[in-house]
Amino acid sequence: MPTPPLVYFSAASILVPALLALWQWSKLNELEKSLARLIFVITVIQGVALLLAEVLKLNNMPLYHFYLVLEFNLLFNLFYYHIFRFKEQRAWVLVLALSVIVFVVNGIWVEHLTRFPSYLRALGCLLSSVLAIVFFVNKLSRVEAVPLKSDPAFWMSCGIFIYYTTNMLLFFYIRMFDDQPELFNYIWVVHSYLNILLYTFYAIALVCRKKP
């Protein structure tokens, strides 16, 4: 079953925010740099995943398991330190340690490393959505001088909120279609649209603020 072209296109769409981040790197603030680092990680891992699956014809699922843990940790750091502006240094160590435990337990006992990490992905979606929800609740209770349209955190959280809440369901049930590549691809195509939407929001987050 060939991979639909939209899936490649959605993977390639990360190049837009990645190039924007590279182009403006020296003008980015700490929050934007943190987002840029996440974008670079996504770009590299997607590239390697495509190489493994399409060129070397190898199973790239172990990389996907690893990517999910890394992605959540980067998102957590971004929100915790750069948006919510907490200073507690032990928090990321704790989250990292818990993520590694979840990664190991899930990879060995729950979902095998060679299979699609459906539950791990759904859990990641849930936690990432919570981060975005906390951001929006904060925005409701506080009035700041920066308008929303020029706030990178707002655009980023919009993308994250829509992408992860929607994908939570998709990823939780995608296991059902493991042995039906057509339906798996069908779900994956829907995910691709969301992927493009997320990267578009990331791109807006990188350009929305007037840079000096």
Next chain:
Amino acid sequence: MQEEALKMADVIVMSSLIIAGLSGLIILFVVVHRQKILRKEIELKQNEALHQKDLLNAAIAAQEMEQARIAKDLHDDLGALLSSLKLRVTHFERQEPSKEAVGVYSSEMKQMLGDGIQSVRRIVNDLLPPVLKDFGLKEGIEELVTNFRKATEIQINASVSWDDKRLPMEMELPIYRITQELFNNSIKHSKARNIWLHILVDEGKLILEYRDDGKGFDPDTQKRNLGFRNFESRTQALEGTFEFSSESGKGFRAFFEFPIKANDNEQ
């Protein structure tokens, strides 16, 4: 089986799209709500700025009125007196006055100079009452009450009680002026028969309660006069609070509270 799986996939995709729509709506709600808060905040700031401008205008108007009054006093009283004194002296020089006439002139001039001195005293007293400067707010208010009692038939019931510690001058004069303005308002506009004034110092605060049983006014419909805006600007300058209540036919009440700052003048 395949069909069932396809249906299932459709349901999952549809549900996900509904969730996406709901997420979008939540974001829209956040944006709209925040805009609303922001608009309210801007409105509040604009109102505050307008109020501040109003108070500043009131302070400037009061100052100008005061200056105009002083100018009038100087011109009408002292100016007129000095002019007539000059005329008298010129007239006196042109004559070859007899001993008797010198005595009359001298007595007239003494009288005029005495009036002039009185006039200067009155002007100075209006600018900064010496009793306030020399003895402090408590004595100043007591003198004010005595003067108003003499000048009007309204029954003034005053109790001014605190230990004899002086307050900072930057507090004493505005509070004195506020009290003076309260009395003036009641006497000029209220047709009151009684006035009650109660001033006390308690827990680092000076509390001033004022009441009259005059005709009152409707605060919602009646435009605030300059005196009222002066109360507000003076109270604000002292970081105090000012509340009042009034109703047509039910008199007027005002309540002021001023924090007492450390007294640099205290010896």
